[in-house]
Structures are given as structure tokens and as C-alpha cells.
Amino acid sequence: MTSEVTVRWLGTNAWEITCDGATVLVDPYVSRTYTGATKPGEFNPDTPIAIDEAAIDEHIGAADSILITHAHFDHIADVPYVAEKTGATVLGTETHLNLLRAMDTPEEQLSQVGGGELYQFEGYTVEVFRSSHGVTGKHKSLLFPGTRPGETPARPEVIKDLVEGGSLAYLVTFGEVSLFFNGVPSFHERELGGITPTVLFMQGPNPNYPNYVERMLAATGFPPYVVPTHWDDYEAPLTEPAVDLFGAEKLGELVAEAGPDSQWVLLDHLESYTFTG
Secondary structure: OOOEEEEEEOOOOOEEEEEOOEEEEEOOOOOOOOOOOOOOOOOOOOOEOOOOHHHHHHHOOOOOEEEOOOOOHHHHOOHHHHHHHHOOEEEEOHHHHHHHHHOOOOHHHEEEOOOOOEEEEOOEEEEEEEEOOOOEOOOOEOOOOOOOOOOOOOOOOEHHHOOOOOEEEEEEEEOOEEEEEEOOOOOOHHHOOOOOOOEEEEOOOOOOOOOHHHHHHHHOOOOOEEEEOOOEOOOOOOOOOOOEOOOHHHHHHHHHHHOOOOEEOOOOOOOEEEEEO
């Protein structure tokens, strides 16, 4: 049976996946709060968390599942509003879900995962993989590290309150089309053995990870399609063309060298592409 799966890029690492009436969202963040993160020397970790409900209502409609890769503000801040609006099941680690509880996400919609799960939903499956957030600099620093296990923490007020909380990757499969979302520039190479997604979503290269592109393509069986993600200025308006701040162009060159049979699919803000299998 032929499957037609349409993906739409909502900027940052936010993706909408639709097929036969089912909708999956990955890191649905469209508020694009200005924190200075994309401007050297201007980043303010004490920026208040702000939710642009009008932008969410404009760009995000129905959803059945929400998949969280990690809990930084540009991935999770909009999830409480999106979850309540859509009634979607939210998958994430204990920390992700505790932070969402603290932001009043409906408890009955939260599903804790840690990697290794394979869940059947109506019309699709979701497999969960452990991952690792990218680090920067000589000392391999992680932005806003930490976890929030146990009891629900105090409500996050500023962006630094949204700690990473563990990172996850997801393989979403509709019939013959499978999509692997790795929203950080790192991965657990030996845990991916045997997966052969139709589409690989990946970030640009990071100097802290040797041969990242070559290893990722090999680990995923040199997929037919590669789509760059989280490469734009995620604080600029979503309604304007994406600005390449995080190496999409370079990633495209490296993919062409390491996996010349993989088709490079570069989407702009709010653009869609349909994969058939």
C-alpha cells in the first residue's frame, strides 16, 4: 500500500508530519522569543519565557502526538499550549514531562519515555532512541544542563529554567515511509544499528564530533532523503525566509560527498514536501 507523508517545516527543529488524517509534531515551537541567542554577545539566559499564542494558532492546527527531543526553550516552551489545544499525546523524558507539568500541561496527555520504546498509534508507529545534545567549545560545554527528576519543580519563568533534561531521537513510520528525527548534532551511533529510514532529519556539522555526517549517514543506511533541521535564525520571524546560521549549506556539501545517492531536500520556513513509499 502506497504511503504519502507530508512534512512541513515550522522553523528551528519544529516539524509537522501528516498522513491519512494523522498528525505528528516534533518540537513544536513557533513563538521565536528574542533572547539574543543568535547574536554574538547578546544572549540573555534570564529572558522571560513568552508564548505567542497567536503564532501558534496561525501555524499549528490538529495533532495526535507531540515528540520532544529535549527541553530547551526553543523546543519545549510552546508545548503546553499546543498540547492543551490539540489533546495530543506528549512523549518525553521524566524531566521534559516534569517541566511541562510545571507549565500546566494536562497530566493525562503525558507519556514518559527514555529510549527503546516502540509504540503503535492509529496509522503510525513511533520508536524512541536515546541521544545526546550537542556541546560547544574546547571544554565541551552543554547549554542549560541538568535534570528535574522526582516531584514537579517550580514553574519555569526564564529560559534558563528549561534545562536540557536528556535528549531523544525518534523514528516515525507511516506504512512504507519512515522518518528519523535527530534534532541535535550528536547521536548514539551503536544504538542505531539496523535502522533504514526513508528520510533523515539532521543538524549541520559540529567541530566537536569527528566525521559526524559520514557516521550518521552510515548508521542510518544512507537514506534516500536527507533534510536539514534547526539551521535557521530561530529568533527571526517565521514568516520571513530562513537565514542559514547553523551550517545547512555546509551540511548539504558534506552529504553530497558522503552519500551521493541521498537526495538533499532543503525546505524554507513553512514549506512542505511529500515523501512517497
